[in-house]
Amino acid sequence: MPNSAPEITLSARNLTRRFGSQTVIHNVSLELRRGEVLGLLGHNGAGKTTTMQMLTGCLSPNSGSIEICGIDLAQKPTLAKTHLGYLPETPPLYRELTVNDYLTFAARLRGMKSADVSAALAQAKQRCGLEAVSKKIIGTLSKGYQQRVGIAQAIIHQPAVIVLDEPTVGLDPSQILDIRNLIRELGTAHSVILSTHLLSEVQSICNRVEILQNGKLIYGDTSARMQRYGQISGFIVSLRNPPAPSVLQNLGGVTQVEQLSDMQFRVLHTAEHNPSAELLTLAAQQNWQLEQLTPLQTTLEEVFVKITDEEKSKSGEKS
Amino acid sequence: MIRLLALRELRSLFTMPSTWFILAALQFIFAWFFLNSLQAFLDIQPQLAQLANAPGVTTIIGAPLFNMVALLLMMLVPMFTMRLIAEERRNQTLSLLLSSPLSIRQIVLGKFFGLMIFLSVMVASIPLMIYSLAVGTHLDSGLLLSNVLGLLLLIASYVALGLYISTLTTQPIIAAIGALAVLVGLWLADIAATTENSPWHLISPLHHFQSFSTGLLDSGDAVFFLLFTSAFLLLAMKRLGNNRIYG
Numbered sequence: 001m002p003n004s005a006p007e008i009t010l011s012a013r014n015l016t017r018r019f020g021s022q023t024v025i026h027n028v029s030l031e032l033r034r035g036e037v038l039g040l041l042g043h044n045g046a047g048k049t050t051t052m053q054m055l056t057g058c059l060s061p062n063s064g065s066i067e068i069c070g071i072d073l074a075q076k077p078t079l080a081k082t083h084l085g086y087l088p089e090t091p092p093l094y095r096e097l098t099v100n101d102y103l104t105f106a107a108r109l110r111g112m113k114s115a116d117v118s119a120a121l122a123q124a125k126q127r128c129g130l131e132a133v134s135k136k137i138i139g140t141l142s143k144g145y146q147q148r149v150g151i152a153q154a155i156i157h158q159p160a161v162i163v164l165d166e167p168t169v170g171l172d173p174s175q176i177l178d179i180r181n182l183i184r185e186l187g188t189a190h191s192v193i194l195s196t197h198l199l200s201e202v203q204s205i206c207n208r209v210e211i212l213q214n215g216k217l218i219y220g221d222t223s224a225r226m227q228r229y230g231q232i233s234g235f236i237v238s239l240r241n242p243p244a245p246s247v248l249q250n251l252g253g254v255t256q257v258e259q260l261s262d263m264q265f266r267v268l269h270t271a272e273h274n275p276s277a278e279l280l281t282l283a284a285q286q287n288w289q290l291e292q293l294t295p296l297q298t299t300l301e302e303v304f305v306k307i308t309d310e311e312k313s314k315s316g317e318k319s
Numbered sequence: 320m321i322r323l324l325a326l327r328e329l330r331s332l333f334t335m336p337s338t339w340f341i342l343a344a345l346q347f348i349f350a351w352f353f354l355n356s357l358q359a360f361l362d363i364q365p366q367l368a369q370l371a372n373a374p375g376v377t378t379i380i381g382a383p384l385f386n387m388v389a390l391l392l393m394m395l396v397p398m399f400t401m402r403l404i405a406e407e408r409r410n411q412t413l414s415l416l417l418s419s420p421l422s423i424r425q426i427v428l429g430k431f432f433g434l435m436i437f438l439s440v441m442v443a444s445i446p447l448m449i450y451s452l453a454v455g456t457h458l459d460s461g462l463l464l465s466n467v468l469g470l471l472l473l474i475a476s477y478v479a480l481g482l483y484i485s486t487l488t489t490q491p492i493i494a495a496i497g498a499l500a501v502l503v504g505l506w507l508a509d510i511a512a513t514t515e516n517s518p519w520h521l522i523s524p525l526h527h528f529q530s531f532s533t534g535l536l537d538s539g540d541a542v543f544f545l546l547f548t549s550a551f552l553l554l555a556m557k558r559l560g561n562n563r564i565y566g
Contacts, residue, residue, distance in 0.1 A: 056414070057563070058417040058563065059563055078421070078422060081418060081419060081421075086414065088411055088414045089411075090410075091411075092410070092415035094327070094412060095410070097327075109320075109415070109416075109420075109421070111420050
């Protein structure tokens with residue numbers, strides 16, 4: 001069925017979790033399909049880790065249900081968890097074991113047959129770049145390598161759903177790139193859900209983004225669209241021989257022209273009609289001596305702050 | 320799965336140098352105590368020969384040796400049980416077990432049997448030492464067996480209690496002190512009760528070991544050990560299950 005949407009591997013409905021009288025997760029619903037990488041964004045203490053602990057069965061929600069590959073996590077936990085790989089915030093490592101022993105244990109723990117383990121072990125080590133340290137004791141490895149062992153244990157049994165809590169923490173820049181490539185690769189055949197505060201990470205590897213704020217999901221969309229969220233269409237143009245601003249103002253689609261300096265203008269235009277092509281032709285014809293034309297871009301950081309601030313002011317108004 | 324967890328527990332124990340150190344030190348203490356009892360037996364042997372119904376070598380050497388080991392293990396078992404859950408919790412490895420396709424029962428039993436195997440290996444040298452006397456004399460194998468059985472049941476009850484206390488905390492050292500306090504408390508309740516049929520005797524595992532130590536297989540005592548062990552294992556499962564509820 002090439003046209004149908006890929007199957008849903010993880011679905012969480014109306015999760016609510018309280019610690020004592022404090023409600024830390026309010027009515028969170030998530031859905032993940034095969035081949036998707038979902039980024040869970042949020043400030044510290046927004047509830048990312050708690051949500052992930054619930055999704056992996058380490059914590060039971062006060063209300064709401066979770067299904068993994070269509071199997072209810074509360075009713076058939078053992079069966080549902082065979083489809084799950086989880087890297088918690090701190091990698092769950094037995095520091096006294098060697099990398100090989102530990103990963104073999106992790107694979108067997110997830111119900112792999114011992115005949116399949118050695119191939120899976122070799123693949124996981126190769127994917128996470130652990131071949132060189134396979135006989136070393138985990139406690140002697142550096143933080144970056146330990147993190148990679150943590151990722152390897154989450155993927156060794158090729159689960160349908162991979163939950164990674166801040167997977168690139170403690171890695172050096174080249175390792176971060178490797179791990180991001182790995183996650184992107186995993187995202188093609190499995191479903192990955194990862195939490196992070198690195199927005200560049202979301203930008204580079206996630207198909208979809210959900211933003212958690214004070215235990216509520218306040219925004220969810222594809223990461224490409226999130227980047228466009230609240231974006232202003234426009235550009236900054238530098239002309240060495242500029243015309244009067246009113247000339248620019250009269251171009252089709254232009255809504256506002258602001259003169260930044262003698263030669264620099266900020267031109268805002270409607271989203272549908274981009275006047276930059278027209279401007280380029282005119283500049284050539286009338287010898288405005290175009291020097292630079294830079295589209296205005298919003299970064300995910302700005303968008304994130306914007307979305308969370310909007311939410312804050314909204315809840316502020318309510319109370 | 321229980322076997323897998325038990326083997327992991329054993330593997331972790333044997334990769335730690337401290338385990339080997341404790342094993343070596345204990346074997347030394349066992350052997351020293353054994354040789355001392357043997358010397359004492361040889362010293363009083365002429366007097367024994369004149370008695371009509373003299374106690375045998377197994378009673379004179381074996382029983383005190385097993386009693387000493389039982390007492391020593393009361394102090395030692397908490398050192399091993401403290402790590403079982405508390406350390407998993409502190410190192411965050413518990414989430415690996417909780418997110419794996421395992422039931423709480425399997426986790427608890429895996430840990431229990433892993434440590435039981437280790438401790439059984441540790442005390443296996445004692446019957447072997449006594450058995451070495453079979454070269455020169457006749458041994459009461461019934462008495463020896465009942466002592467071994469009693470010791471294993473006693474260890475099981477210690478491990479179950481320690482395991483439960485280990486589920487209560489994140490700090491292994493608190494788990495160790497807690498288990499030690501309870502075990503010593505039970506022992507003191509036993510020896511402080513002077514009257515023969517005081518109910519305080521009944522709650523002490525060490526008291527129930529006495530009949531095994533004299534070669535008496537009392538089903539009441541065996542049932543006590545089984546109940547004691549399974550009660551604390553069930554409590555440990557309950558507490559670990561609550562981990563999911565209370566975080």
